Amino acid sequence: MQAEILATGDEIRTGALIDSNSAYIAEILLSVGLDVVRHSCVGDELEALVAILREIGDRSQFCVVTGGLGPTVDDLSSQAAAMAADVELIFHEEALRDIQAFFDRIGRTMNLPNRKQAYLPKGSDCLRNPVGTAPGFSMMIGRCRFCFLPGVPKEMKRMMAEHVVPIARQSLGAEATVYRIFTITTFGLTESGVDERLTGFAERFPELKLGMRAKFPEIQVKLYGQGTDPKRVDADLSVAAEHVRSLLGPSVISMSGESMAEVVGRLLRENGKTLSLAESCTGGLLADLVTSVSGSSDYFLFSGVTYSNQAKTAILKVNPDTIRKFGAVSEETAGEMALGAKAVSGADYALSTSGIAGPTGGTPEKPVGTVCIGVAGPGFASAKRYHFKYGGRDRNKTAFAVKALDLLRQSLITGKDPFQS
């Protein structure tokens, strides 16, 4: 059953506010089994509202509308819905009682404009709003079932669960379908590289849809399945996911959509190991990625973000001669940084980064994008030099940090020095 989402309001139309409601509503409608085909947004303008409600009424079978239910002159949803369906606005005694009850609850006096909120299109069902003043309503326009909700996210979410989901299920009747997403995280391939390897997927799995989402430098491959038999959909997705894994090989880092930092965190926790870091060019980003995983204090001990050479020697105990002889950006310095971070914090593993994120600081031998990554673990400590060509400072920092985590990931899986395998 084809569904749409309509956001109303000048704040969204003019870009003053980013519409996050529609994404929330889309995920819920899809999970119930509706096929969301379009989102739209129009401003607080009666003619534009009536036109788009009629369009959707002709085109789809289900629609959730947000916004325009308040007491002000800008709030035109009831009036527009009544005009689009060619019916009158009727005073709803029940709606007024709800509004009154809300004001009583929060200890305020109801204003005259709030009475306007009790006028709803004839033939519509009032959708009670337990957390705000604006009641919603549900009605047919054309061949489409519309649900009108407030734009305030908290109220919208509560009413999605209490009203819209049951109405959507009822509208679907026997047609009820389930909808599932399987997410595979990859690292080390470009989007087009992933795509090339997955050529022929659509022919092999015509019942599934394939999507891709770049979260630089990771790429998520998403498999979308839907059908009336949940077991069948899950089984189809499992087969297809294994096929994708076999095509993408070692670039697959998670079969459940985890980020690199989440994978590394899980492996550290499963192995009962702790981690410290020594960062130069990543400037705290590596620690930030690691600690953005909730519960990371179970395994993360310390990061020494050492921009100055003095900090590298004083805190991480890097030998000043090493820096003098090989430079701060060298395998030698990176190796000693990792060892130092491990020793000073008593961690089981340590990672280090020293490189040139740009835009300045590059030399012919060590251009922008050069990074030396060190890994220290039980019985080993080594480092390797890489050169990334992503251009911008932020992308270089991110690429360096995620590459370091990937080396740790490999080491945690094999139990070995990642540069020796």
Added chain:
Amino acid sequence: MQAEILATGDEIRTGALIDSNSAYIAEILLSVGLDVVRHSCVGDELEALVAILREIGDRSQFCVVTGGLGPTVDDLSSQAAAMAADVELIFHEEALRDIQAFFDRIGRTMNLPNRKQAYLPKGSDCLRNPVGTAPGFSMMIGRCRFCFLPGVPKEMKRMMAEHVVPIARQSLGAEATVYRIFTITTFGLTESGVDERLTGFAERFPELKLGMRAKFPEIQVKLYGQGTDPKRVDADLSVAAEHVRSLLGPSVISMSGESMAEVVGRLLRENGKTLSLAESCTGGLLADLVTSVSGSSDYFLFSGVTYSNQAKTAILKVNPDTIRKFGAVSEETAGEMALGAKAVSGADYALSTSGIAGPTGGTPEKPVGTVCIGVAGPGFASAKRYHFKYGGRDRNKTAFAVKALDLLRQSLITGKDPFQS
């Protein structure tokens, strides 16, 4: 002139990704003088794409489309545009050269699917993409001028400025019009707080447009001016900017749109001072913000990201008794962390954070959102406890980090302990 915005892609259609591009585009199109009447979103489905392009082509005179320009099978924008306009796809030699040049620049081999990106609708103008592989294009469909851009925000933003704004101006027939933006950065007020203080702006400066953009926890106030006389536009903007500054008072941190980290970096450089950090709850984010400013190695020396108490005592020389007596999250520990970071690295200033970012770890006395921030400078070291109620872990980390930078900013301006003024 009536304009629309179309976002394409299954991630947005399914709600996996919130569409922030359309808000950005809406603000720019409105500021150029176009009347944005509708935003829409459809998924990666050829029929749906062709249908909506034709609709918009019948209804409006200008449209910006994002997404669907990549090399994958999901990327259908060129094909859909060609079908909607009833033209063929043609191989653009120039587009291929640009794609090839991008791959050369980043040192990768171009994959076969990238060749697909060089096929553009016949009669369209290629819009060069200086920061990615996907060229955009501009063409008429029906009576509407369309500009197709990549969905990657960084690429989209660059191409809006370089291509879409000039095309929009030309479509409007207003080539002689200049367009200026004045950006004021604020910290410490909510969006509605800023809005309330700026009531009456539109009446006082009817020739300018006012916008707001939240870059949590900073809020940028944007003043848009346009006209045929550049000097007049600049003068109007200056007067209005001073008016805004007087209304917003000390929450204004920059009159040129700098971020908090940029302001702090500039002040450190101007004063010839260096900075070190001691981070617990911010987990490296504070260092990441500081080092994301290019040239930060001139003043940033070290951050000790000390999650474990062992690291706090071993590296930052915090007295174990202090942690035992007052807890890791306390003014006392935060003060010693800042002193330790300053001493161990020889910096002029140091900031520290110790708190509870959540979602777990809160207690009745120290709920989630509690943070103790320490500041050490020439002749002083002190700390203060704050409680932020933003909810999520990421927002708490960000709020803690930017608050710490704001305290340093105040100290750099006054030369004093920020808690004593």
